[in-house]
Amino acid sequence: MxxxxxxxxxxxxxxxxxxxxxxxxxxxxxxxxxxxxxxxxxxxxxxxxxxxxxxxxxxxxxxxxxxxxxxxxxxxxxxxxxxxxxxxxxxxxxxxxxxxxxxxxxxxxxxxxRHDDLFSQLSSLRDAESALSVVRSAVSTLQSSVRRIRSEIADPNRQIRSKTTQLYNLHKTTELLQFTIRVLRLSKKLRDLMVISDSDPEKLDLLKAAQLHCEILGLASDNGLSGIDVVDEELRWVSETGAKLRSEGMKILERGLEGLNQAEVGSGLQVFYNLGELRTTVDGLIVKYKSVVVKSVSAALDMKAISASSAGGGGGFGPGGVQRSGTPQIGSGVKAKEALWQRMSACMDQLHSIVVAAWHLQRVLSKKRDPFTHVLLLDEVIQDADPMLTDRVWEAFVKSFASQMKSAYTASSFVKEIFTMGYPKLYSMIQNLLERISRDTDVKGVMPAVSSDGKEQMLSAVENFQSAFLALCLSRLSDIVNTVFPMSSRGSVPSKEHFSKIILRIQEEIEAVLFDSHLTFLVSRVIGKVLQLVAERAEYQISTGPEARQITGPATPSQLKNFTLCQHLQEIHTRISSLSTGLPPEALEVLSPSLGAIHGVAHDSVASLFHTMLDHLQSCILQIHEQNFGVISMDAAMDNNASPYMEELQKSILHFRTEFLSRLLPSFANAATTGTGAICTELSRHMASKVLMFFIRHASLVRPLSESGKLRMARDMAELELAVGQNLFPVGQLGAPYRALRAFRPIIFLETSQLEASPLLQDLPASVILHHLYSRGPDELQSPMQRNKLTPLQYSLWLDSQGEDQIWKGIKATLNDYATIMRARGNEELGPVFSIMLRLGSSLSENPS
Structure with missing residues (x-):
């Protein structure tokens, strides 16, 4: 405790x-x-x-x-x-x-x-108690006043609340009566319009009636008039009238869309806008169009229905009816094929009409405004994120078309075969559809019905058939090539008829797709592969070896085989090139490498023969250096016979013409103008040009060259011109080589002082003039061939590998040596030939071209 x-x-x-x-x-x-x-x-x-x-x-x-x-x-x-x-x-x-x-x-x-602080706090408490007692007295007085006021205003407050409720109800009833009267008046106006239409339907003002109908329903709905007997009775009649108005408005709208009449379409849309049902009505139309499109595609590819109709209504399962997922029985395939194409054509026509109708509807919506509110009707139908009407219809069609095509490709072998073999026709149908839609909806200031992406989607739906068609095309052409060039055979050359089959098949493949540039491009790629295959097989057939290159005897079997192969390949090249002139640029670009391969193989089959012949003719010309053109003799000047080397050259050219060119160029007279045997013609032209220029080069190297030697050389040039022109190629068409030959003949007879001013120098290479001037100079002025102790063949090969500026450097070195020798002898006069050569060479170094 x-x-x-x-x-x-x-x-x-x-x-x-x-x-x-x-x-x-x-x-x-x-x-x-x-x-x-x-x-x-x-x-x-x-x-x-x-x-x-x-x-x-x-x-x-x-x-x-x-x-x-x-x-x-x-x-x-x-x-x-x-x-x-x-x-x-x-x-x-x-x-x-x-x-x-x-x-x-x-x-x-x-x-x-803290005594003072506590005492002051105590005084403050005493003052607060005093103030609080005053406040208590005032609060008590205030409370009594409030109780008195409350008792005085309670009764007026109850009266005001009661009167306010009464006033609200009066106003509400008045509004209901006003709206009811308004509804009855509008209903009477609508009845009057409908009575007029009963006597004369054409006098029905649909726009006004639709507006009255929408206003009546809006008043009744917004103001809660349902439950009033007289209003309910009128609303039932208004609803029945609305059905009639919708029917009449839809007739006008559909008639306008069918005839593409903007006025009727605008009137029909205005009816439904006045009814307040524009978006619902347009959405319903688009849904209807999408449904029709999907059904049309399904019906077009319904092989059971196609086979049943082609079998004469046999129910699809009797003879000629359907078997295995819509494949026709034997005997009804042709009719089923025709029916399939007819249904596809009808489907395309129906799609065209639907897409154009949807575009026309969209076009009128984008132009039509309500005459009172000025609201654009398209804004009432399509919001910011909504797709356009044509996009909805096209999307539904492409989606259904792609699905049906994919199903037909995998499930129906008959449809796959028809559309694969007839893909150009199917592609043409699609392209025609797209072109018709683009053409019919090409209006300035209005969006087209189908965008470029939509067109690509449509073409992508048939890519399976496109790939199968291109594979079939490649297979058909490859089979012909394999038949013409069997891998197991190398000895015999295919006949002209075999090559004609290849050309004819290629021509048919190109003509089948010429209507479209893109499809032509795709088929051209296939043809390019086939031409590459032909080039490879033909190259395998070319004969090589000594027998194919001999030129001394008659044409050997190996050479005849190469000639035939060259002519056939040239025929393919010419015919396909003529076919490709009307093709698009991208198709030409695809075919060019393959045609080049054909041309290359044809060229290689005979090129070795021409190269051998050219080497032989050049070796004949090299014998000019074994002749003595420096002798001064009247007998030599009066001798009209050609030099021995030129006689050999003429005989070789004539033999080549008789044994070889006559087989390669059957019509030599017009070969250069008609293009026949263009490859051999070009090879002959090249050889003729080379022979002329080779002769001019070595004729300019002849030293010494007397006046009688000049006459003899002029005769040799005339004989050369005649031999080349008659047997190899018309010299007048050779251009620069022929002009050089004709210029060199008078050059050798000009005086040295006249040489530099002669206009003939323009037709000759500067190196030829410089080499010829050595024959006019003293013995101390050695040519580069003499200075370097080269044979004519060695020096000629060196000249082939050098440009004119490099040749001048070699010539200038000999001029420097000559100047050194002469100055060492104390002779400052170097002669006119030296001066001319120095000036010609200087101009050559300033202008190497």
Whole structure:
């Protein structure tokens, strides 16, 4: 149990102090001082004095007993039980008494130190109590006034609320009556219009009737007029009238779309706009068009129905009917094929009419505005994210068409075969459809019915058949090539008829697709592969070896075989080239490498013969250096016979013409103008040009050259011109080589002083003039051939590998040597030939071309 000292607390002391607030401050001060004296006279434990003077709570927090009292969950019963159970109740009580005294002392000290502040707080409380008593009095007065006012306004408030409700109901009833009267009046107007239409349907004003119908329903719906008997009765009649108006409006709209009449379509759309059903009606039309399109595609590729109709209505399963997923029986395939194409044509026609109708509807919507609100009708139908009407119809068609085509390709072998073999016809149908739609919807300022992406989607739907058609085309052409050129045979050359089959088949493939540039391009790629195959097989047939290159005897079998092969390949090249003149540029670009391969093989089959012959003729011309053109003799000048080397050259050319060219160029007289045997003609032209220029080169190297030698050389040039012109190629058509030959003949007879000013120099290479001038110079002026101790053949080969500027460098070196020799002899005069050569060479270095 707690002692009486424990029952005292600082709260009690403060309560005593507070309750004696009526006493004077001096009395309170004396009381505090007396209590302080009493406490100061009470002994205090020494171990608290030092710490409590600063802060007794800090010493309490470290004390094992007093620290328990600082805990928020302190339990006095538990503390007392513990003190009693430990047997230290007396000492604990004494310790607690000491603590209480210490706390009271500290509290008194705090009160005394803050006496002025506490006293001022007490004065403020007294003023607050006084003000509060005044406020209580005012509040009481206010409450009584409020109770009086409440009693005075309660009855008027109830009356106002009642009158307000009554007024609202009156207004509501008045509005209902007004709207009802409005509905009845509008209904009467609508009845009058309908009565007129009953007597004369053409006098029905659909636009006004539709507007009245929409206004009546809108008034009834927006103002809640349902439930009024007279209104409900009118609404039933208005609904029946609306059905009639929709029917009449749809007739006008469909008639306008069928005839593409903008006025009728605009009137029909205005009817439904006035009815408030424009978007619903247009969406319904588009859904109908999409449904018709899908059904049309399905019906066009319904092989069971096609076979049944082609079999005479046998139900599809009798003789000539359907077997295995729509494949016709034997005997009805032709009719089924015709029926399939007819249905596809009808499907394309129907699609065209539907797409154009949808585009026409879209066009009128984009132009038509309501005359009162000026709202564009298209904005009422299509929102920002909505696709256009034609796009919806076209998307539905392409999706259905692609699905049906894919199904037909995989499920029906009959349809696959028909559309693969007749792909150009199918492609033509699609292209015609796209062109018709583009043509019929090409109006300035209006979007076309089908975009370029839509067209690509349509063509992509038949890509399977396109790939199969191109593969079939390649297979057909490859089979003919394999028949003409069997891999196991190399000895015999195919006949002209065999090559004609290849050309005819290629011509048929090209003509079948000429109507479209893209399809022509695809088929041209296939033909290019086939021509490459022909070139490879023909190259395998070419005979090589000594027998194919001999020129001394008659034509060998190997040469005759090469001649025939060359002519056949030339025929293919000529015929296909003439066919390709009317093809698109991209098709020509595809065929050009393959035609080049054919031309290359034809060229290679006879090129070795021409090269051998050219080498032989050049070796004959090289014998000119074995002749003595420096002799001065009247007999030599009067001799009209050609030189021995020229006679040999003439005999070789004549033999080549008789044994070889006559077989390669049957009509030599017009070969150069008609293009017959163009490859051999070109080879002959090349050889003739080479022979003339080779002769001019080595004729310019002849040294010495006397006047009689010049006459002899002129005769040789005349004989050469005659031999080449009659047996190889018309020299007048050779161009620069012939002009050079005709110019060199008078050049050799000109005086050295006249040579530099002669206009004939323009037709001759500068190196020829410079080499010829050596024959007019002194012996000390050596030519590059003499200076380097080269044979005529070696020097000629060197000239072939050099340009005119490099040749001049070699000539200039000989001129420098000559100048050195002459100056060493003390002769500063180098002669006119030296000066002319130096000037000609200098101009050549300034203008290497």
């Amino acid at each position: 707690a002692s009486p000292a424990i029952q005292r607390s600082p709260t009690q002391s403060s309560t005593i102090t507070t309750t004696s607030s009526a006493a004077s401050p001096l009395q309170r001060l004396s009381t505090f001082k007396d209590r302080e004296r009493d406490l100061s006279s009470t002994p205090t434990p020494s171990h608290y004095l030092s710490s409590s003077s600063v802060n007794p709570l800090s010493s309490f927090s470290s004390d094992p007993i007093f620290s328990l009292f600082l805990s928020p969950d302190f339990d006095s019963l538990r503390f007392s039980s513990h003190a009693l159970s430990t047997g230290s109740a007396a000492s604990t009580a004494e310790k607690l008494q000491d603590g209480i005294r210490l706390l009271e002392k500290q509290l008194r000290s705090e009160v005394l130190s």
